[in-house]
Amino acid sequence: MQRGFYVDTERCVGCRSCEVSCKQWNALPPYVLGKTGPRWRRVVSIESGTYPAPLLVNVSTACMHCGKPACAAVCPTGAITKRIEDGIVVVNKDKCIGCRYCSFACPFGVPQYGEDGLMQKCNLCLERVERGEDPACVASCPGKALHAGTMEDMSKLASRKAGRKLAGATQPSILISR
């Protein structure tokens, strides 16, 4: 089984509630004096077009829990693993040495480094998921734009809006619809 996300950009209003939800639920340190803290989730606003026909699309992203995670492949200590039961990519901080190979390998700029210099990233709110709950970002989304679950369920949801799986060599577990 593979868990992942589905982002319905038609319903994403770019409020970034998911970003703060992630930070507070996972107790991540914040921006201090103009410098950002680790951000496991990030909303990217893509603006295009010209007046009077501009376009604004917001996409909320985090770790893609890839089918073939490049981060895990390059990790020299085996700190990054992919769980067999649900495909969630997790980091064992006890094994991480902070070499940052993963940050170069990840095509999405996902790995983040805290003050301890060790890698950290979205773990799909493991404890919540194991309790049968949605991750914090999904649970609080005011637009109900962000979904998480098995890729099978996500595909079903996304198919109503012609959602597509994000293509990539690492097989990211994310569907996006417009």
Next chain:
Amino acid sequence: MNARESSVGWSLSRRTFLKATGALGAALALRESCEGVLRSGPARAAAAQAQPEKETVVPTICGGCHQNCGMLVHVRGGRVVSVEGNPDHPMNSGDLCPKAQAASQILYAPDRLKYPLLRAGKRGEGKWKRISWDEALDFMANKLKEVRDKYGPMALAMSTAAPVMQCSRTTFVQFPAVYGTPNRMSGNNCYVNRMLALVATFGYRAEDDYDQTRLILLWGGNPLASMRAGSYAAYDGLQRPILDAIERGAKLIVIDPIYTDTAAKAQQWIPIRPGTDGALALAMLHVIINEGLYDRGFVQDWTVGFTELTELVQDYPPEKVARITSVPAETIRSLAREYAITKPALIHEANAWAFHTNGTQTCRAIACLMAVTGNLDAPGGPVCFPGSAGDRLTVVEDLPPTVQVAAKPLGADKYRLMPNGPSVFDAMSSGKPYPIKALIVFHSDPIVVLQDGNRQRDVFAKNLDFLAVIDIFHTPTTQMADIVLPDTTFLERLDYRHHPSARGAIVALRQPVVKPMYESLPGYDIELKLAARMGFLDKYPWKSGEEMLNHILKPSKVTVQDLRKKPVQFITGPMVYKKYEKGLLRPDKKPGFATPSGKVELSSSVFQKAGYDPLPRYIEPAESPVSTPELAKRYPLIGMSRRSATFVHSKYRNIPWLREIESEPFIRVNPEDAAKRGIADGNLVIAETKRGQIRMRAKVTSTVTPGVVLIDGCWWKPENLSDLSWTLNALIDMEARDPIGNLATLSSFLCEIKKA
């Protein structure tokens, strides 16, 4: 313009994605040198190890904005560890915005006001001496007695915040009445003049019946950013009602000079010159009336003044109005026809009408549009939900003081329907008709929120004998105070909120989740302690915060104790439509609307009686390229103020998680205007009006109409409280006002920008 059908710009290839997240890489590099004032946060599992006590979950309501969403607060060992949306609360059904998510950082902010502080240096110097509550309250009581003895009780004014939380409608309401002053400096911004216009026209404040509508005409607001789909209504989800309506097939049309977050979801965006919306409404009425597209039956049976309105709108043919508004005549015609023919249809009118000097009549014109199409209180239209303002109220929302002040408030002679507000500042600065010598500011930051903070600072310093500020953080306003008192946050206080909804009126409990931090006290306790020292207590029908809340809740027939058992309760049955046919809108129970004539007053007797134009004639904004062409030569751009989901009003600019997603204010400018001035994205720019200057970075964006600049509003620098260079209101003043609404412009002023 159809965003959703357009094929431009949609392909989130990995390359696009990487480009867009390029900034992320840069941010990460920065992070390396981050000194981390707050220690690296442990994951929740680690937190659980450190604090092995059992985690409890306390249901309460947020206080971040007016919505007061249901919130489940996780507490461990007496400390808040995280918050979640309450899935069972009809306002948000589990949703939470960024402000709410940052609740624990608000509660535990290191810069919370912790103790009463007495000014130890000059005003504005920021030097303080910690004193006890007894010392603070004695000092305050003595000062207030001095002012009353020397100048009389009316020399005291209050400044309380927008009713983001109920406490700003109920705290320090009884006190000034007993003291003997009717004067309030705050309150005329925002919705009150809209309420006046709607209630004068049809007797209630319209809420939007999204779930049954086929057309949403969203005008002068950005509800997907404010997260307020209605004015106060609960819709079982914050963004759901509008987004679901679109998915169901309803059409969303947005009229706004800015391609807002909400416009980005619309099938049609109609950009308009700021402040000319009233003319557009009249042109739509012109088309609807002249083409016979109005609801004849409704107009005949339930309205007065149709003949006068018909005459008025002959002055506003679409061709003429196209020149005023810059909306093409054909667009006006098709918009008017589509709105009149589509049934049901609703107009979500919004706060823009509280930001322009012609806003009250603009709102009146829109109210007439709602009425002549027969949509009022009909399924899918602008309705009066149970609990809406104008419904025969189920909860006393504004605590009426039990003591009456005989004297009229300042401004009552000139602004008959809307005294107070800027009129109090007039008296404070001129001493006429009598001086204002003391000001109590509760839960408000007038220097940042009201117009012209620099001038307010001068006037406070020169003319006030006494300024007390009650807040949770230092603000630019506390810097001018003689005494600063620490309030509680919404997580430390007992309070309530009431909401209208289609399912019935709702009352919800806010309960203290943790004990008040440091020496902070809830506002009502501060009021009672002060009242005791002034000898006022015998004029208070309550002796505690809980007793006050029960006093207010009396009409709802629930008590605080009932709410403790069940924190969210419906106190009425569900929505009944077309109440005007059934005698459910008027206090005398006769069919009709709650207006003097019992009909919808297209020509308003309330306005006429007060000496105003009973018809919603269009008047140019006080400052515009048309009304002040000479000024427009020097200041050719029209400035507007922006709000986002991250903050409400001036709140929380010091909260790190929020600053992380919105780190500083920006001036948004169209590429065309930016290029003319040699401004590139990210450049530091100076915005200037005839009144002052501010400095912010530019965001060059096609979402802004050429000729307009959109400036982040209500900012201040937590890092430097005396620096107002991020504060938009340095660009505006209280001089030119809406002659009916007594409010100065916040969102259409002439300005120019240049590279700093």
